Amino acid sequence: MKITSLCEDVSNINDIGQEHGLSMFIQTSKQNVLFDFGASDLFSINAKKLHIDLNSVELCFLSHGHYDHGGGIKAFLAINKFAPIYVSKYAFGSYYALKNDIYKYIGIDKNLENEKQIKIVDKNKKLDTILTVFDDIGNYFPNASANKVMYVPISKKYTNKDYAISDKDLFINDSFCHEQHLIIAERGITTLIVGCSHKGIVNILESFKHKFGKYPDTVIGGFHLQNPTTKVSEPPEYIEKIADYLISTKCQCYTCHCTGVGVYQILKDKLNDKIVYLSCGESITI
Numbered sequence: 036m037k038i039t040s041l042c043e044d045v046s047n048i049n050d051i052g053q054e055h056g057l058s059m060f061i062q063t064s065k066q067n068v069l070f071d072f073g074a075s076d077l078f079s080i081n082a083k084k085l086h087i088d089l090n091s092v093e094l095c096f097l098s099h100g101h102y103d104h105g106g107g108i109k110a111f112l113a114i115n116k117f118a119p120i121y122v123s124k125y126a127f128g129s130y131y132a133l134k135n136d137i138y139k140y141i142g143i144d145k146n147l148e149n150e151k152q153i154k155i156v157d158k159n160k161k162l163d164t165i166l167t168v169f170d171d172i173g174n175y176f177p178n179a180s181a182n183k184v185m186y187v188p189i190s191k192k193y194t195n196k197d198y199a200i201s202d203k204d205l206f207i208n209d210s211f212c213h214e215q216h217l218i219i220a221e222r223g224i225t226t227l228i229v230g231c232s233h234k235g236i237v238n239i240l241e242s243f244k245h246k247f248g249k250y251p252d253t254v255i256g257g258f259h260l261q262n263p264t265t266k267v268s269e270p271p272e273y274i275e276k277i278a279d280y281l282i283s284t285k286c287q288c289y290t291c292h293c294t295g296v297g298v299y300q301i302l303k304d305k306l307n308d309k310i311v312y313l314s315c316g317e318s319i320t321i
Contacts, residue, residue, distance in 0.1 A: 036221060037062040038255065039085065039318040041078040046315035050084060053315050054076050055263060056103040057230060057256070057292045064221050065165055066093040069118070072107030079110050085316060094162065095120040095152075098256075099214040100130055103263075105143035108191045112150060121156040121168065125213035129195065131186045134264045136200040138186060145195060158215065159246075169227070170215040171246065176237035176280075179269050181262040181293075185209040185233075203254055209233075213216055218251070229256035231293050239278050250284040253321055255313065261295030265300025266300045278305040289313045 039060045046053035056074035060082065061067065064072045069092045072078055082089050087112065095118050098104050108120065130142040147153065156162070158170040172211040186206040198205065211233040225247075232239055236258045244250050260277070261268045268274070278301065281288055290299060299312050313319060 036064070036219065036224075036226070036321045037318055038289075038313075038321070039087065040043045040291065040313050040315050041081050041085070041087070043313070043315055044293075045291070045296060045312070048314075048316040051081050051316035054103075055292075056106065057098075057105075058107065059132075059228070060092070061219070061228075061253075063165060063219060065163060067091045068093070068166070068217075069095040069111070070105040070217060071096070071098050071230055072111055074103040074106035076107055076110035078107050079114060081315060092118045092268065094118055094166070096123040096217050097126055099123070099125040099211065100128055100143055101141050101231070102143055103141075103180050104230050108147055109144060112147070112152060116152075117268040118152065118244070119154045120152050121154050121162060122156075123170070123213045123215050124155045128213055129188050129191070130213070131188070131198075131206065132264060133184045133186065133200075138198040138200070138202060138206060140195055140197055141185075142195070144246040156215075165219055165221045167220070167319070168215050169218050169243065169246075171286060172214075172234045172238050172242045173245065174238060176235055176276075177273075178235045178238070179259050179273075180244060181259060181269070182211075182233060183208065184262065184264065185211075211306040224253065225251045226253040226255065227251040229254065229258075231257045233260045235259075237277060240280075240286070242285055250286050253287045253289070255289040257292035258290055258294040258298075260298040261293060263293060266295075268295050271301065274298055274301050275305070278302050281306060282309065287310075289319060
């Protein structure tokens with residue numbers, strides 16, 4: 036299996052763009068998969084530069100309903116007219132982040148919900164012989180403080196617009212019921228791909244072990260350890276505990292996006308070659 040980062044927050048390759056978002060092109064033994072779409076059409080621009088044909092994508096997977104993962108869906112639909120896009124039934128909800136005393140809409144375009152390629156998928160559903168949706172996540176470890184700035188409105192009528200801090204009574208904290216993860220099991224290797232790990236990478240991996248009796252061999256994606264608005268990372272002691280936990284799982288980790296470059300360096304100091312940063316345009320083979 037080969038995985039190429041089409042877009043994320045860091046690029047070390049000339050002419051390959053970066054943005055706050057995530058998209059990965061996955062070549063399995065069975066089919067080509069697109070995991071998330073980034074915040075714009077950048078994933079498609081980078082794909083072309085990397086000589087990746089998005090018309091070869093046969094299945095798409097959306098990790099959750101935030102713009103930095105689903106903002107490029109419309110651009111994909113203009114290129115590929117047949118690949119199903121598997122989303123949570125909550126993906127097109129109204130999601131907000133508190134930024135500079137403004138409740139800013141960070142959801143995806145609701146007009147896309149009825150597109151024929153959009154397919155609602157139930158939790159823990161097998162998509163084919165090697166792909167499985169995983170979203171049954173328990174609470175084993177405190178979530179990142181960055182979650183505290185993310186909200187949903189208490190009423191459906193408050194949608195798709197920004198609100199002032201004075202409207203705080205209209206919102207409650209997001210439960211991230213729209214978040215889902217992708218398991219790829221082939222050739223005796225199990226890989227877990229996450230988008231932002233809003234429910235916590237520890238909780239996700241512990242839930243995986245609880246369900247399947249072991250940890251995945253590989254975990255790939257954002258660990259949500261830096262506030263995307265303030266760029267403030269989680270406290271060092273919190274990151275150290277996560278690093279110790281990741282060491283105990285013996286998973287091979289590839290991280291990016293919302294983990295944060297500074298946090299990655301802390302994790303790298305402890306995990307050494309058990310963690311690698313996957314930036315724009317780079318590929319890994321599993």
